[in-house]
Amino acid sequence: MxxxxxxLKEDKEGDFVWHGSRFKFDGPVKPSQAKDVSGHPEQNLxxxxxxxxxxxxxxxxxxxxxxxxxxxxxxDHEKDQLVVVKARIRKGxxxxxxxxxxxxxxxxxxxxxxPEWVSKEPVEPIEREDINVDDYLHxxxxxxxxxxxxxxxxxxxx
Numbered sequence: 001m002x003x004x005x006x007x008l009k010e011d012k013e014g015d016f017v018w019h020g021s022r023f024k025f026d027g028p029v030k031p032s033q034a035k036d037v038s039g040h041p042e043q044n045l046x047x048x049x050x051x052x053x054x055x056x057x058x059x060x061x062x063x064x065x066x067x068x069x070x071x072x073x074x075x076d077h078e079k080d081q082l083v084v085v086k087a088r089i090r091k092g093x094x095x096x097x098x099x100x101x102x103x104x105x106x107x108x109x110x111x112x113x114x115p116e117w118v119s120k121e122p123v124e125p126i127e128r129e130d131i132n133v134d135d136y137l138h139x140x141x142x143x144x145x146x147x148x149x150x151x152x153x154x155x156x157x158x
Contacts, residue, residue: 047118098129
């Protein structure tokens, strides 16, 4: 009976968040150190980052570091796309979405239009969805000149 109650709780709208990754793994999702260009403390934690927006969670599975190890990206919330400054789009590969129970996460409030949620402890996924990157290429673009102006203005990490 307890498992059934947990199943109902986890599937209730709003009781879970999504974490996207290029890595496929079994077992819990584990915290890792974030590095965000804004320098905002909430964006640079050693934590699991997740979102209530499944589409946005997809972003991180679509890209990987380039041959020089660069992984410079940002979200264009107005156009609903991930912008690649220096990284590689993972064409022809698989990405993974992890549906996670929200109970160990807290809302960072950042960014204000679609806040990320963080958990500083490992979280066992409710489920994993494996997706083909090529089916989601409309969610990612290479930086335009306008994107680079934005990047250069807001990138405090140099």
